[in-house]
Amino acid sequence: MTEDLLSTLPFGTPTLPALAGQPLVLALAAAALLFAIWKAVTHTDIPHIKGLPEIPGALPVVGHLFALGEDHASTCERWWRQHQWSVFQIRLGNTRAVVVNSFDDCRKMLVGNQSAVIDRPKLYTFHGVISSTQGFTIGSSPWDSSCANKRKAAGTAMSKVAMRGYHPMLDLESYCIVRDMQKDSEAGAVEISVRPYIQRFALNTTLTLCYGIRMDAVYDTLLREILEVGSAISLLRSASENYQDYIPALRYLPNNEKTARSKELRDRRDAYLNLLLDKVRAMIKNGTDKPCISAAILKDEETKLSGVEVSSICLSLVSGGFETIPGTLTSCIGSLSTPEGQIWQDRAYEDIKRYHPDIRDAWTNSFQEEKVPYLNAIIKEAGRYYTVSSMSLPRKTVSEVNWNGAIIPAKTMILINAQAGNHDVDHFGSHAGKFDPERWLEPTAPGEPPVERKSTFGVGHLSFGAGSRACSGQNIAQRLLYSALIRILSSYKIVASESEPPNTDYVDYNQFKTALVAIPRDFKVKLIPRDNGVNEECLAMTEERTKGYYKHET
Numbered sequence: 001m002t003e004d005l006l007s008t009l010p011f012g013t014p015t016l017p018a019l020a021g022q023p024l025v026l027a028l029a030a031a032a033l034l035f036a037i038w039k040a041v042t043h044t045d046i047p048h049i050k051g052l053p054e055i056p057g058a059l060p061v062v063g064h065l066f067a068l069g070e071d072h073a074s075t076c077e078r079w080w081r082q083h084q085w086s087v088f089q090i091r092l093g094n095t096r097a098v099v100v101n102s103f104d105d106c107r108k109m110l111v112g113n114q115s116a117v118i119d120r121p122k123l124y125t126f127h128g129v130i131s132s133t134q135g136f137t138i139g140s141s142p143w144d145s146s147c148a149n150k151r152k153a154a155g156t157a158m159s160k161v162a163m164r165g166y167h168p169m170l171d172l173e174s175y176c177i178v179r180d181m182q183k184d185s186e187a188g189a190v191e192i193s194v195r196p197y198i199q200r201f202a203l204n205t206t207l208t209l210c211y212g213i214r215m216d217a218v219y220d221t222l223l224r225e226i227l228e229v230g231s232a233i234s235l236l237r238s239a240s241e242n243y244q245d246y247i248p249a250l251r252y253l254p255n256n257e258k259t260a261r262s263k264e265l266r267d268r269r270d271a272y273l274n275l276l277l278d279k280v281r282a283m284i285k286n287g288t289d290k291p292c293i294s295a296a297i298l299k300d301e302e303t304k305l306s307g308v309e310v311s312s313i314c315l316s317l318v319s320g321g322f323e324t325i326p327g328t329l330t331s332c333i334g335s336l337s338t339p340e341g342q343i344w345q346d347r348a349y350e351d352i353k354r355y356h357p358d359i360r361d362a363w364t365n366s367f368q369e370e371k372v373p374y375l376n377a378i379i380k381e382a383g384r385y386y387t388v389s390s391m392s393l394p395r396k397t398v399s400e401v402n403w404n405g406a407i408i409p410a411k412t413m414i415l416i417n418a419q420a421g422n423h424d425v426d427h428f429g430s431h432a433g434k435f436d437p438e439r440w441l442e443p444t445a446p447g448e449p450p451v452e453r454k455s456t457f458g459v460g461h462l463s464f465g466a467g468s469r470a471c472s473g474q475n476i477a478q479r480l481l482y483s484a485l486i487r488i489l490s491s492y493k494i495v496a497s498e499s500e501p502p503n504t505d506y507v508d509y510n511q512f513k514t515a516l517v518a519i520p521r522d523f524k525v526k527l528i529p530r531d532n533g534v535n536e537e538c539l540a541m542t543e544e545r546t547k548g549y550y551k552h553e554t
């Protein structure tokens with residue numbers, strides 16, 4: 001065949017090299033094609049960062065997404081310990097991310113580089129579909145002047161000074177927890193699940209702040225709709241649930257279920273947000289509105305914020321607290337109900353009595369300040385141990401970060417593994433994996449009252465983040481946890497159910513590892529009244545005092 005071909009060519013044609021080269025050219029072309037394909041399937045928004053280790057085993061197209069599994073925080077913690085790299089890079093599909101694990105490195109990244117890591121990444125499903133109507137929440141807004149304005153307005157609304165105006169709300173909502181626990185547990189005779197009461201508490205407080213509206217029933221339809229939609233949206237923000245954020249081709253699949261589900265949730269959320277704002281408008285018209293963020297803005301009293309910014313602030317506050325507070329407080333009660341936890345409860349009760357010798361005084365003066373050291377220690381430990389937002393909220397660099405000589409470029413996603421940092425034995429000691437409120441107390445001689453240990457870094461753990469985009473609701477969150485816990489612990493001794501006990505493992509307590517905020521597994525407790533007579537008296541007294549507050553219930 002080759003000879004036949006050769007015989008047809010004119011004399012002098014450079015036939016031999018061409019023919020000899022043909023397979024070579026084909027091979028080169030094939031290699032170039034393969035290289036181009038390889039480049040395309042391993043391409044990332046940010047090229048490989050020199051000098052920063054990358055976890056081996058990234059696959060084409062998906063990168064480390066499959067290897068990360070459902071529980072990103074625990075997988076990254078394991079990689080840290082296995083490779084001895086606290087800071088490493090991974091690939092989430094087409095997105096390069098830097099993961100930070102140890103306590104000291106998390107602190108150094110968030111505080112030492114706070115202007116560089118002030119941004120948040122934009123994700124296709126959450127930003128492009130779910131947030132297309134009400135604007136981005138503060139926690140998901142990229143850093144710009146609008147985000148700065150929203151953050152400032154939220155900061156003012158939740159400052160220590162503003163908190164004074166919320167005493168009636170804290171009084172009423174923490175009272176409602178005990179009122180309904182007392183009723184539903186038949187004064188301790190029936191085991192109950194505590195989470196629904198705490199969910200209503202968390203949601204009502206932020207709804208009151210934002211709209212001056214609350215719901216009295218634990219299973220109110222609107223309340224449950226807000227909680228259900230919020231939780232479903234939280235699931236759609238997780239990387240493991242949403243591959244289309246990192247593998248763009250998936251967005252174009254026919255019958256894209258994620259997009260359809262996102263649109264459905266967006267519409268349901270729009271419906272209740274509009275309903276709430278309409279209620280505020282109606283109350284303003286009738287002169288019955290309560291002081292709240294949206295009424296102030298609707299009446300154009302103070303700000304230069306746009307309508308979308310107002311919705312965004314209200315949405316941020318409502319979604320900021322409705323899962324984090326129940327996640328932390330429910331799990332905390334789970335740990336306190338164990339045999340060991342009951343000893344801490346007794347010590348807390350003793351400390352409450354030290355500051356409020358008459359328990360009725362703990363009811364009238366429990367929401368103005370956080371002064372009982374043992375309770376503060378329990379709250380800190382609950383925040384640390386149950387890191388409800390295990391991978392925090394993602395950050396993005398706006399400028400280069402020089403990380404021990406490796407240059408992390410602008411626009412790189414930064415993931416803070418708060419769960420790993422909060423259980424870092426190098427920082428919290430060898431018992432970092434144990435729930436122990438007393439780690440936050442100074443060692444004292446027997447018989448001496450508990451004294452809080454001063455923290456050198458914010459609240460002392462990473463659960464509220466840190467630096468330029470730290471949790472805006474941190475002050476109010478601490479006060480909410482405190483005002484609920486002091487009343488619950490002064491009313492009851494809490495004992496875990498034998499048939500449905502709590503799961504107190506700091507990873508496994510969470511039933512949905514893929515969600516942005518943990519949802520504790522269900523459990524039940526028995527409430528043993530400390531003094532039924534005093535409980536009834538405190539409830540009656542608070543019922544009377546809070547009668548006039550926030551009548552506008554749905």
Ligand code: HEM
Nearest residue numbers: 138139317320321324393464465466469470471472473477
């Ligand atoms: C136990 C309760 C809470 C926990 C554990 C928690 C945790 C967090 C975390 C980890 C962040 C991201 C911080 C960072 O990137 O460094 C955050 C941001 C935020 N939180 Fe909280 N939070 C809690 C309660 C609340 C409450 C009650 C509100 C509002 C009423 C709230 C409002 C916000 C807002 C607005 C942001 C966004 C800040 C920004 O991006 O600039 N949080 N929170």
